Amino acid sequence: MSRLTGKVAIVTGAASGLGKADCEALVREGAQVMVTDVNAAGAAAVAAALNASRPGSAASMQHDVRDEAQWATVVATTVKTFGKLNVLVNNAGVVVVATPETTTLEQFRFANGVMSEGVFLGCKAAIPAMKESGGGSIINMSSIATHLGYPVFFAYSAAKGAVQAMTKSIAVYCQMNKMNIRCNSVHPGAIDTAMVDNANQQLGIDKSAYTEAPWGLGKPEDVANLIVFLASEESRFINGTTHVIDNAISIQ
Template sequence: MGRMDGKVSIVTGGAMGIGEAIVRFLAREGSNVVVSDINEAKGRAVAESTGKKALFVRHDVSDENQWIGIIEKTLSVFGRLDVLVNNAGIVQVSDVEQTTMADWRAVHAVHMDGTFLGCKHAIPAMRQTGGGSIVNMSSTAAIGGYPKVFAYSASKGAIRAMTKSIAVHCAQMRNHIRCNSVHPGTIETPLVRQFLEAVADDPTVPDHQKDPMRGTPEDVANMVLFLASDESRHVNGAEFLIDNTTTITEGIVPK
């Protein structure tokens, strides 16, 4: 018997990296999974490779109408929604002075708007069947000072705060919906490789940040699986670091 038997999940950004690992872990444990992504080829491939338990839907998380559509599609195909993992993300490598308004808005549209809209429209669907679990993907960038990804850090900090507000709201409404945030450090994904390549020759970035102790997408998927399952039924409004001490390591700012 799987840990997610009988449940239905939506995973945004499910076509690669951490999202793909989450899709595979949830499906392996018995959940039907809706794979949300703008990358159709990779998203369909992930869904098909998990068998009949996954369905791909092309989905821009910054578009409210598409959120309404994917929720409706999930309910029409599977009849319920138990888990939402807001994982879709992008990164712009620039500090506060270099960040353009276009960069700022693009990052916030995916992270802040996408997470807000997902939670807003998932809550009524989950309430229909007695509750559920929302897992919001934040980052250690929401906790430490990461100057080279200014907009990314700001948006992940907003997700951290948003998660707590949603958790308290749901607790007050007694709707049995939980909301928690996950904060990965450096994980071996295409997004992280993009950042490391961009700062490889930057003298202001410490060497230990250019070659950090890296986790894997599966390390994050294990935590998400726990939060999605009934094993975490009394865990609400919490944040979970997956960073192998990087947020408490001395020497982050060079002398």
């Protein structure tokens, strides 16, 4: 209940799925959270539920992670509201179903705008505030698309590969400059969220293909438990690392 007491976090794409579960787990462990999403009503509903469980634990903002000016506002408002910034979960994401031959330039830029540029802008905006706060933990949501070749998720895979590489660059940069800021990436397999339902629908795949497979379908809280660990001081010597959470699908 108190692994994150005194910590302040921003979670992007937190109106649903993994981001929502991350917020719930962070608050359960004592953190205060700025819930952000391009879906303002969804983010507000998540924050309201968190405040009902622990008053003062959450606030929300509408936030498109592709917008650099909005990042400055989100970080400044978080520091103004909660006094500091210790944790950033760059979670916002979109799925694009198309192969290397069928992906349009527009689709490629859309996926990379949200998941590659969004992560870049988030890290860039958060580092100064974390330095002011005495350090922090940045957690970037990648995917096992970096470990497996997914022909139908071409632009998505490109973006998630960029996230993994940026994570390592940021980790070394912050370590060399003694900022006490860690940066790790998280690479889930299939987790039961709207994104997977959406992709399955486009591909004509039934959910039972996952639930009946040996690796199964993870739950958002399976990822949220890892997020809590990476946000906490328990992981203080873990930096620049790729954390796969996929019930062994990517090593078969």
